Amino acid sequence: MASSSKIINLTELAELVSVLKKKGKKVVWTNGCFDILHAGHIHLLEQARSFGDILIVGLNTDDSIKRLKGPERPINPENERVQVISALSPVDYIVLFEEDTPCNAISILMPDIHVKGGDYDPNDYEKMPEAKIINEYGGEVKIIPLVKGHSTTNIIKKIKSVENR
Numbered sequence: 001m002a003s004s005s006k007i008i009n010l011t012e013l014a015e016l017v018s019v020l021k022k023k024g025k026k027v028v029w030t031n032g033c034f035d036i037l038h039a040g041h042i043h044l045l046e047q048a049r050s051f052g053d054i055l056i057v058g059l060n061t062d063d064s065i066k067r068l069k070g071p072e073r074p075i076n077p078e079n080e081r082v083q084v085i086s087a088l089s090p091v092d093y094i095v096l097f098e099e100d101t102p103c104n105a106i107s108i109l110m111p112d113i114h115v116k117g118g119d120y121d122p123n124d125y126e127k128m129p130e131a132k133i134i135n136e137y138g139g140e141v142k143i144i145p146l147v148k149g150h151s152t153t154n155i156i157k158k159i160k161s162v163e164n165r
Contacts, residue, residue, distance in 0.1 A: 006086040007094050010105055013056065016093075017109050020054055029111035031058030031102040033065050034081055035074045040117070040147035042088070047144045048115035049090035056093045056111065057085055058102045067100055106130045110137050118146040 008016070017027055030048045034041055034057070049055040059081060065074040074081070078096060085094055097105050106114065114134050116122075122131040122141040131141050 006091060007082055010095055010108060013093060013095050014108050025054055026052035026113065027054045027056065027111045028052035028113045028115060029056045029058060029106060029109065030115040033060045033069070033074060034085055035065065035076055037084055043147050044115065044117055044144050045088060045090045051113045051115065051142060054092045055090055056095065057091050058105050059085060059094055059096050061096050061098050064098055064100055101129050103130050103133055107133050111139060113140045113142055115142045115144060118143055
């Protein structure tokens with residue numbers, strides 16, 4: 001069973017991050033849907049964790065994913081996605097967010113490092129608006145190259161192609 005101690009609301013997390021930073025801990029943030037967990041996700045989380053002392057995963061809620069990905073998503077509901085992500089050793093804390101972007105959470109937490117996959121460009125504030133916030137307070141954005149051939153979209157396409165045979 002997943003560790004419920006990893007699941008925390010934004011208010012409590014903000015207080016905790018403040019304490020951790022005062023102790024000199026480097027706080028790393030990454031976020032996403034993590035709908036169908038795959039090797040690319042694991043690679044991202046392991047790399048993100050290697051950049052600091054604490055890894056926080058911002059997880060899109062079901063409603064947020066529906067707005068971003070369409071009415072057939074998510075495949076796995078948020079309570080199950082939380083359970084899976086919280087069972088992973090690189091992850092220290094998980095916070096759900098309702099918005100389409102993590103801008104609100106990032107502006108409150110101000111992590112030292114924000115990690116995203118290689119399909120994002122930190123100079124494209126339209127597609128990655130949180131990068132502007134991070135740059136404004138002096139944080140760092142790190143982009144992790146994608147693991148070729150691993151994406152939730154590819155997995156869904158593969159399943160649909162097998163079903164249609």
